[in-house]
Amino acid sequence: MKARSEPGQREAGAVSRSNGGVPVVATGPVRRSRDVPMLVGRARDGDARAVARLISLVEAGDEALPAIAAALAPYTGQAQVVGLTGSPGVGKSTTTNELVRALRARGHRVGVLAIDPSSPFSGGAILGDRVRMQDHATDPGVYIRSMSNRGHLGGLSAATPQAVRVLEGAGCDVVLVETVGVGQAEVDVASLADTTLVLLAPGMGDAIQAVKAGILEIADVFVVNKADRDGADATVRDIQGMIALGERGSGQWRPQVVRAVAVRSEGIDDIAAAIDKHRGWLVEHDELRRRREARAAAEIEAIALGTLRARIGSLRDGTQLPALAAEVAAGTTDPYRAADALLAQLSG
Ligand SMILES: Nc1nc2c(ncn2[C@@H]2O[C@H](COP(=O)(O)OP(=O)(O)OP(=O)(O)O)[C@@H](O)[C@H]2O)c(=O)[nH]1
Ligand SMILES: [Mg+2]
Numbered sequence: 001m002k003a004r005s006e007p008g009q010r011e012a013g014a015v016s017r018s019n020g021g022v023p024v025v026a027t028g029p030v031r032r033s034r035d036v037p038m039l040v041g042r043a044r045d046g047d048a049r050a051v052a053r054l055i056s057l058v059e060a061g062d063e064a065l066p067a068i069a070a071a072l073a074p075y076t077g078q079a080q081v082v083g084l085t086g087s088p089g090v091g092k093s094t095t096t097n098e099l100v101r102a103l104r105a106r107g108h109r110v111g112v113l114a115i116d117p118s119s120p121f122s123g124g125a126i127l128g129d130r131v132r133m134q135d136h137a138t139d140p141g142v143y144i145r146s147m148s149n150r151g152h153l154g155g156l157s158a159a160t161p162q163a164v165r166v167l168e169g170a171g172c173d174v175v176l177v178e179t180v181g182v183g184q185a186e187v188d189v190a191s192l193a194d195t196t197l198v199l200l201a202p203g204m205g206d207a208i209q210a211v212k213a214g215i216l217e218i219a220d221v222f223v224v225n226k227a228d229r230d231g232a233d234a235t236v237r238d239i240q241g242m243i244a245l246g247e248r249g250s251g252q253w254r255p256q257v258v259r260a261v262a263v264r265s266e267g268i269d270d271i272a273a274a275i276d277k278h279r280g281w282l283v284e285h286d287e288l289r290r291r292r293e294a295r296a297a298a299e300i301e302a303i304a305l306g307t308l309r310a311r312i313g314s315l316r317d318g319t320q321l322p323a324l325a326a327e328v329a330a331g332t333t334d335p336y337r338a339a340d341a342l343l344a345q346l347s348g
Contacts, residue, residue, distance in 0.1 A: 083193030111167030202231035
């Protein structure tokens, strides 16, 4: 079942998967290149280094971002995006690893983005993820990447959709996005994904936490992982009770509850089946299109606001903003009128 026995094995990230039988070997310059057509061309040919470079540019909010987005646009919009979230240590990476295996067995190309919302460090690689994901390190049909939100205007919510596009452009049919369920990150991942899995474990008070954090709103599938531990039945019951209370009517999706022991590969097929079922429901109810358009709208808005903010920032060096500020501070005008004047100048 392991995909690592496929032909075209390589050292992780060194040599890409082959293209029509011709191995594509990335050369040094790819690592620092901003040559977008070259990078996108290579990524499409399965060059793992070009994929990595494109994601680095995206992650850093590089000025090449618009060109990257434009070059990738024709190849995007088809991949299935699945988010996994939940408390630290609940088993997200283990489950992701197992799902990758199951998806590879079905012949899918798979991308994994492990999002670390807290790491300020370059690359954001979570050591544990790296270790656990080694199973797939030599599989040319799998791309795995950790990302942090370092220094990016708009943070991960802005960078992650672009990184998903890079993986789609590289031929991934399915992209799994893992993020720790803290703060805004889980809401962001839910707005990015077609299907969101929320992982819980017995005895962590997770079920109660889940309600508090409004997780019921974002979960399409609940996975009660570590079902080998005491209290799994109670956790399943709690979640089912919550779902019953929060029932949103007959036309709505009813979140599925699945048990798993990811560390023993148990329940993975059930998780995959729940994802398929949700996908079918989305398509049947035209919800997939609606979700994706809502996601695109949010993205356009975020980019437009970012551009606006940058242009306002550039006015700080000009005369308009400091002059308006002086007037508002002196009480000769009010901040609303001053803001209108600023916007008028921006659009003029
Ligand atoms: N008993 C038991 N342990 C598990 C199971 N699944 C994962 N674990 C263990 O739980 C620990 C955490 O697993 P991870 O997959 O790293 O959890 P995570 O949610 O990705 O953790 P963070 O990314 O740090 O938030 C590891 O030691 C796993 O081996 C399970 O089903 N049963
Ligand atoms: Mg993890």
